[in-house]
Amino acid sequence: MITLRHRGPRSTWVFVIVSVPRGDFHAAADDVKSERMTDSEGGPDLTKDGPEDPIEPAAAGDRPLVVVENVNKHFGELHVLKDINLTVDPGEVVVVIGPSGGGKSTLCRAINRLEPIDNGKILLDGKELPKEGKELAKLRADVGMVFQSFNLFAHKTILDNVTLGPIKVRKQGRQESEKHAMELLDRVGIANQAHKYPAQLSGGQQQRAAIARSLAMRPKVMLFDEPTSALDPEMVNEVLDVMTGLAREGMTMIVVTHEMGFARRAARKVVFMADGQIVEENTPDEFFTNARTERAKDFLSKILTH
């Protein structure tokens, strides 16, 4: 740690430069964040709970909500998903982590049927996803997806972005959709931005709007594919706060992220993917301190030292 002092005309500035590996940086940022969560300024109010909760997590009983069974997928010669098996229980948060090109995004897209699979099965709440048609649109609406880029409609207000799906796909009335949208925007801390356009919001606010938009469809499961990796560092935590809140409320989530603080805080299970395979499934604590496989240890040593 280096401390520099600058004595200005009216005040003394103290700069503290802390050198920490990337992983520790996020863990450290998480500590700062956990203090900020009690701060009433700005960010989402995650201390709220109770009867007004607009988020209705899946009530699927005891059966798994997502089952991926012996799934294979090629892009031409490239075998990108190699016999993938994964089960996600209702209310479970699974963090998927691994090197670039390992197949994490393809797996998310396959679960949402944005990407066809060669063989194997993907079940959502006990039902196999149909290949196409209306039934697919309906089932796909049960899976909320949040990408790295926020994909909001630029020419629509934030409120219109959030109400579009419920009105068009769920055939919900405008009034009811707007009421629910405002509850969700309040929940993610941007109700005061409802009438602005995406370009008028910061990256963190846009990503929170994208999360509200997904939640508006009342999905049974939420998939997040590196939702914070396009954000400036100071905006990462406001998005992770929202995701941590969702996890606490019992939302079933599959999250591709390298944010270890989030994984430790919110995940029940870490899935390490490399070269198209699930190489290791572990608890977050075990995975980050004592990974079982050499491949995972090697990956962790790289992200911890950069």
Ligand SMILES: Nc1ncnc2c1ncn2[C@@H]1O[C@H](COP(=O)(O)OP(=O)(O)OP(=O)(O)O)[C@@H](O)[C@H]1O
């Ligand atoms: N549409 C596509 N056509 C051809 N190859 C693709 C396509 N999409 C992905 N791939 C390839 O499939 C492999 C897996 O990609 P994928 O995006 O799933 O990896 P990832 O684990 O999400 O990587 P990253 O951490 O960089 O996001 C990569 O080799 C990639 O180049």
Ligand SMILES: [Mg+2]
């Ligand atoms: Mg990816």
